[in-house]
Amino acid sequence: MSPIADRLLMGPGPSNPYPEVATALAAPVIGHLDPEFLGVLDDTCDRLRTAFATANALTLPLSGTGSAGMEAAFVNLVRPGDPVVVGVNGLFGERMAETAARVGAQVVRVEAPWGQPLDPGQLLEAHRSPALIALVHAETSTGVANDVASVAAGRGDALLVVDTVTSLGGMAVEVDGWGADIAYSCSQKCLGAPPGLAPITVSERARARLVERPSSWYLDLSLIAGYVEAGAGRAYHHTAPVTMVGALHGALGALMEEGVAASCERHRRCGTLLQDGLVDLGLELFAPEAHRLAQLTTVVVPRDIPGGRSEADVRMQLLTEYDIEIGGGAGQLAGQVWRIGCMGHTARPANVMALLGALGEVLGR
Amino acid sequence: MSPIADRLLMGPGPSNPYPEVATALAAPVIGHLDPEFLGVLDDTCDRLRTAFATANALTLPLSGTGSAGMEAAFVNLVRPGDPVVVGVNGLFGERMAETAARVGAQVVRVEAPWGQPLDPGQLLEAHRSPALIALVHAETSTGVANDVASVAAGRGDALLVVDTVTSLGGMAVEVDGWGADIAYSCSQKCLGAPPGLAPITVSERARARLVERPSSWYLDLSLIAGYVEAGAGRAYHHTAPVTMVGALHGALGALMEEGVAASCERHRRCGTLLQDGLVDLGLELFAPEAHRLAQLTTVVVPRDIPGGRSEADVRMQLLTEYDIEIGGGAGQLAGQVWRIGCMGHTARPANVMALLGALGEVLGR
Numbered sequence: 001m002s003p004i005a006d007r008l009l010m011g012p013g014p015s016n017p018y019p020e021v022a023t024a025l026a027a028p029v030i031g032h033l034d035p036e037f038l039g040v041l042d043d044t045c046d047r048l049r050t051a052f053a054t055a056n057a058l059t060l061p062l063s064g065t066g067s068a069g070m071e072a073a074f075v076n077l078v079r080p081g082d083p084v085v086v087g088v089n090g091l092f093g094e095r096m097a098e099t100a101a102r103v104g105a106q107v108v109r110v111e112a113p114w115g116q117p118l119d120p121g122q123l124l125e126a127h128r129s130p131a132l133i134a135l136v137h138a139e140t141s142t143g144v145a146n147d148v149a150s151v152a153a154g155r156g157d158a159l160l161v162v163d164t165v166t167s168l169g170g171m172a173v174e175v176d177g178w179g180a181d182i183a184y185s186c187s188q189k190c191l192g193a194p195p196g197l198a199p200i201t202v203s204e205r206a207r208a209r210l211v212e213r214p215s216s217w218y219l220d221l222s223l224i225a226g227y228v229e230a231g232a233g234r235a236y237h238h239t240a241p242v243t244m245v246g247a248l249h250g251a252l253g254a255l256m257e258e259g260v261a262a263s264c265e266r267h268r269r270c271g272t273l274l275q276d277g278l279v280d281l282g283l284e285l286f287a288p289e290a291h292r293l294a295q296l297t298t299v300v301v302p303r304d305i306p307g308g309r310s311e312a313d314v315r316m317q318l319l320t321e322y323d324i325e326i327g328g329g330a331g332q333l334a335g336q337v338w339r340i341g342c343m344g345h346t347a348r349p350a351n352v353m354a355l356l357g358a359l360g361e362v363l364g365r
Numbered sequence: 366m367s368p369i370a371d372r373l374l375m376g377p378g379p380s381n382p383y384p385e386v387a388t389a390l391a392a393p394v395i396g397h398l399d400p401e402f403l404g405v406l407d408d409t410c411d412r413l414r415t416a417f418a419t420a421n422a423l424t425l426p427l428s429g430t431g432s433a434g435m436e437a438a439f440v441n442l443v444r445p446g447d448p449v450v451v452g453v454n455g456l457f458g459e460r461m462a463e464t465a466a467r468v469g470a471q472v473v474r475v476e477a478p479w480g481q482p483l484d485p486g487q488l489l490e491a492h493r494s495p496a497l498i499a500l501v502h503a504e505t506s507t508g509v510a511n512d513v514a515s516v517a518a519g520r521g522d523a524l525l526v527v528d529t530v531t532s533l534g535g536m537a538v539e540v541d542g543w544g545a546d547i548a549y550s551c552s553q554k555c556l557g558a559p560p561g562l563a564p565i566t567v568s569e570r571a572r573a574r575l576v577e578r579p580s581s582w583y584l585d586l587s588l589i590a591g592y593v594e595a596g597a598g599r600a601y602h603h604t605a606p607v608t609m610v611g612a613l614h615g616a617l618g619a620l621m622e623e624g625v626a627a628s629c630e631r632h633r634r635c636g637t638l639l640q641d642g643l644v645d646l647g648l649e650l651f652a653p654e655a656h657r658l659a660q661l662t663t664v665v666v667p668r669d670i671p672g673g674r675s676e677a678d679v680r681m682q683l684l685t686e687y688d689i690e691i692g693g694g695a696g697q698l699a700g701q702v703w704r705i706g707c708m709g710h711t712a713r714p715a716n717v718m719a720l721l722g723a724l725g726e727v728l729g730r
Binding site: 005013016066068075244 | 369370371372374376378379381382387390391392393394395396397398399400401428429430431432433435436440460463464467468551553559560561578579580581582583601602603604605606607608609612684690695
């Protein structure tokens with residue numbers, strides 16, 4: 001057995017989990033229809049409602065990673081030929097467009113350069129009566145925030161799908177305030193649980209327009225509601241991943257104790273500390289300040305890495321010498337940026353100091 | 366905080382996990398691209414090859430429960446209008462037919478009564494040139510085994526999809542011996558890990574016929590192969606559920622140490638012990654002896670439950686007084702049978718004794 005790696009996780013996810021997760025993972029596995037588990041599940045859904053700032057009855061952890069949440073949104077809302085406006089200014093906007101197209105949407109792409117925010121006006125004017133408008137709140141590939149509120153305010157009859165994978169728990173997500181119809185996230189970033197679940201919430205307006213018998217049985221929200229909603233009789237759909245739900249429940253317990261606003265403030269504070277420190281090291285931040293995420297920072301790879309090493313060499317040295325993980329660029333930014341996450345339980349000042357110190361050493365600054 | 370329930374899990378799954386799972390779950394979370402994790406993933410895929418008895422390169426844990434494995438099989442192999450022969454003699458055969466239909470298959474159902482095995486000849490003669498033939502190896506809803514080998518031997522050019530959700534690790538699964546094209550399973554039954562992953566294996570013949578750009582992005586096996594297969598460059602697809610993969614790796618470690626054949630023999634022995642004991646209690650077994658599973662036993666609910674209580678009352682009493690979970694009937698067998706699993710780490714003689722003693726007490730026998 002090799003020694004167990006223990007990393008400081010400062011990539012784009014997973015982040016280091018809250019201590020409550022370890023406690024939850026140590027609990028015995030119980031059945032997915034056990035009243036004890038159903039209590040944990042109900043409580044998890046309640047906590048997710050608080051995190052999403054919503055009263056939506058259908059709010060739950062889907063049994064897949066964040067990308068399964070994305071797929072569930074489109075699979076359950078898109079009918080073949082539906083005009084779907086998708087904002088694309090990074091890898092996850094691209095993924096939305098691809099996922100929507102695969103279930104038959106007539107995708108109307110509204111683009112902005114990677115590193116710039118979407119223009120809400122362009123999204124609203126892209127089609128005269130879209131069935132759905134979809135955008136990413138916090139682009140993990142670029143470190144840029146998109147203005148969901150402005151799009152939400154003007155979208156009229158269109159359903160609104162918001163990707164909150166990198167925002168939930170780390171910056172203000174206001175599902176009911178926006179009037180978003182489906183928002184989904186992941187477990188392993190600002191929520192501070194391991195990867196494997198996709199929190200999702202569905203408005204009553206969206207429920208009235210769910211596709212009947214969508215192409216995916218596994219992600220059919222109407223069937224899943226029959227198990228998750230206590231009043232629906234707990235009809236068996238698939239075996240819930242009880243261990244992961246317990247872990248998420250633990251992480252959300254930490255969030256509830258701290259308070260969502262306080263958690264967002266902590267993410268903001270640590271992000272600022274990190275970004276100021278990176279600038280002090282003489283590094284250039286990729287995302288423009290007005291639209292920059294705090295929880296996920298993109299740094300331009302400097303030209304003068306000592307010893308002529310590559311950006312990947314730097315990441316590997318951080319990993320092997322300091323047990324610190326940061327992320328490389330993704331998609332068209334591969335090789336050009338580093339992505340440094342400061343999310344969930346990772347978002348603490350001491351961790352920022354560790355990263356800044358180690359990176360300074362490796363870069364000889 | 367309520368006290369943590371610790372159950373003897375003798376329902377249709379989850380089973381009690383092997384001790385190696387708790388050790389794995391206690392390890393720190395690391396990144397999905399961390400070389401340490403990629404080593405665990407590669408090793409997990411190797412162990413799955415041994416469990417499935419296959420040399421298939423594309424063998425991996427999918428990031429969803431067993432039903433996601435089923436969906437992945439049809440999503441990646443079915444083109445709209447394809448004739449797909451599905452054996453239906455229980456809930457999971459029904460689910461196969463439904464899942465295949467949703468992705469556009471022209472489903473040809475070959476039925477047998479719930480509780481009876483499928484007739485291989487009927488499956489082979491149902492259509493003159495099916496694109497695909499699909500059946501469940503061990504029907505979790507009825508406790509009946511289907512004869513995969515005979516279907517496999519005669520299926521000609523048709524691809525063969527086998528559901529091994531309740532068989533893998535508990536009875537002989539011979540993917541290469543059969544020549545099955547896709548077999549999938551779950552983590553929480555005879556493999557003795559928590560629920561949340563779907564082991565799946567794909568033959569070279571099936572790979573050559575994978576649908577390009579299937580309706581599901583999340584379950585697109587061609588894209589997933591780009592991350593899972595070491596030679597493919599580890600292209601990011603979705604964030605692997607590292608904690609659950611670690612747990613499965615631990616459980617498979619227990620299986621490798623025991624040996625697959627020895628594990629199957631243990632499941633057989635414990636199933637016989639259980640079934641003999643149930644008959645000694647005067648209970649009637651539902652599945653005919655020649656086709657009866659050892660790892661999942663269906664028992665006819667007796668008419669003379671003391672105190673005029675229901676079958677659900679009996680299960681609740683087992684749960685609350687003895688911390689033992691058994692399952693009720695599913696689908697058309699709801700209320701008519703109990704389902705008693707003896708799978709994974711649960712499959713030990715002392716557990717059988719505990720269940721028989723407790724059930725005897727509750728039924729006054």
